[in-house]
Amino acid sequence: MDYLNYAKEYLMNTYNHLPVVFTHGEGCKLFDTDNKEYLDFTSGIGVMSLGYGNKNWIKAVEAQLEKVVHTSNIFLNIPVLELAKKFTEISNMTKVFFCNSGAEANEGAIKLARKYSFDKHGKARNTILTLKKSFHGRTITTLKAGGQEKLHKYFYPFTEGFKYAEANVEELEKSIDSSICAIMIEPIQGEGGINPLSEEFVHKVFGIAEKEDILVICDEIQCGIGRTGKIYGFNNYGVCPDIISTAKGLGGGLPIGAVLCNEKLNNTFEYGDHGSTFGGNPVCAAGALEVLNIISENSFLEEVSEKGKFVKEYFKSKNKKNILEVRGMGLMIGIEIEGEASRVQKKALQKGLLVLTAGPNVVRLLPPLIISKEELEAGLNTLYEIIEEE
Template sequence: MELSKIMALDGEYVAKTYARYPVAFEGGKGATLIGTDGKEYIDFGAGIAVNAFGAGDEEWKRAVIAQLDRIQHVSNYYYQEPQAKLAELLCKKTGASRVFFGNSGAEANECAFKAARKYAAVKYGEGRKRILSLEGSFHGRTLFTLTATGQEEFHRDFGPFVPEVASFPPTEEGLNKALDERVAAIIIECVQGEGGVNELSLPFTRALARECEKRDILLICDEVQSGNGRTGKYFAYEHYGLHPDLVTTAKGLAGGLPIGACLFFGKTADVFSAGDHGSTFGGNPVSCAAAVNIVSRIDEALLLEVRAKADYLRTKLAQFDGVKGVSGIGLMIGLSVEKNSKEVARQCLERGLLVLTAHDKLRLVPPLTITKLEMDEGLSILKEVLK
């Protein structure tokens, strides 16, 4: 279908929640997508850090199709191999004890919040319900995760919000003011993605971890965007030497199919019992088979490659005219630019490059498997536009 027809249909029938760019994609390979007009686009966005191995990865497709040939869905009343295998793989890779599967990042965080409240209720009674998050954070669009999202602009018109949820600035002073006996858990993104690709400071995360440990407050790391190899480690918290109690992830986990996961570590392992939580589609066998393929391929060699690609991109980008600063970790790159970031993204699209924005920054989260050629093509477009 032609782009103009797709746009007309979408404009008439799809809820108006997205301000879309005027482009639709028909296919692609790796970090190169093909528009409905036949034009090629270098992909520095990966569907917002989702297509970890790019478009149309052959091995990943084979894993997905093989599962489709078996069965597409079974209810969580029954056992199934891909979900069990994926849970084992994630636990062995990270040291987690158990995993709950949902369908999205928001659901993974909902699960972590419920687990934290139950852990605190069972151990300390009803006075300990508080979930703290950081200002500038993003944790999802459901009401609980939206309440925890520390950016007022997302809250407008949607109150009343979930009680006993609050945000504080990511500083030691902010932390000390926010802590008291009511706090059950603190959720952090080690690299705040939607908030502007800002990495937390090491002294702050150390202080946070120390207080959580001392007060038996659960530390939740939201690795929805930063996880699954994106920063050059399997999870971004590894750069900080943290030992979270709960870890949530989604986006890149299944390489492009919907999935969310909440990983339970140590003392939280058995917080839930049958009936406490659930999801019809959560841990769908096709998504899990896709994720088994992705997770088992994110090994040390791939992480080394991610770090090398990140160094290459970051070094080049820092030298471009019009770039004021480079932030983030690994292939989660924030660019402060002199021009308006939204306008830069629009001009990049016109010239055949897909980039994301986060507040006034550009956000680059290419597939982990992007090639040197694709990086160079994207960089040359960006250089021209930023000048």
């Protein structure tokens, strides 16, 4: 069957698909319709945190499939209750709302922040301050929340109530006024180029927020759930936000997102303020619980950190003609290059290596967290060769 033509004929033109169709995966490898093997440095954009075919995850999901697949949220189910307990405890938060994706999680976080501020400070305090180069989703509201002008086109009118600042202390201070109810940050900007925020800047955000009763929302959609070698990206800075949004790696491949809050916001949402038909799905919750059981072990997170150091050390030891910078934390790595990242991505695909991009000249690496150092080195050898040939 000519599956690539199926895509052209039946799918909307939302993705510029690479010319490959995958049929199955194992560990950190994917296989296409010709059974060609690919080493995966993408994990479905950070989703397949445990790789492909994890036995414990499959067992947990299959067991729940045989019990109950879905109920309305006017009823409770055991997996979501167990997940809520585990998730709030390891996050140092007090309550959680489950949804289906990162964009939905950010929508929920924005609503929660505005409701808190409305209740305490009145209607006029409703602006969310986000950062330039940020990305928070593709709904109308989360597109506007993202601090990239290229996102703010076609779909007018956009949701109001957002303001943008560069990720430096001086501009942050200039941007604070009486309308700001929350500051929303990605500790490491993902789609914006794999840009870790500076420690000075993050601590300034939290200092201003505490002084002015402004909420801090940490968007952990991409950098959370063990990706940086900590449960969350913000854990690398020694801070704790009021609201956390997360998704991607949480489900281990199944769609799930979450909004977590601290005690200050425990009772902000009242019955009917928010909801999600599929949020808290018992099958997705069962998978997510298994992910958390595995990645929350200290030894697992330490290994992720070590693998991240291994990647950086690899490039430090090389002569770099076309590599300008290697940045990131844990297994969230951006390689800024001379040349087009998309060309590198296509050449890597031909050689059996899957990588991502984050802007025109950044190659993005988000391998499964379980990847071995041997697999990392093999993929890095291929990638280095391609970049230096450009």
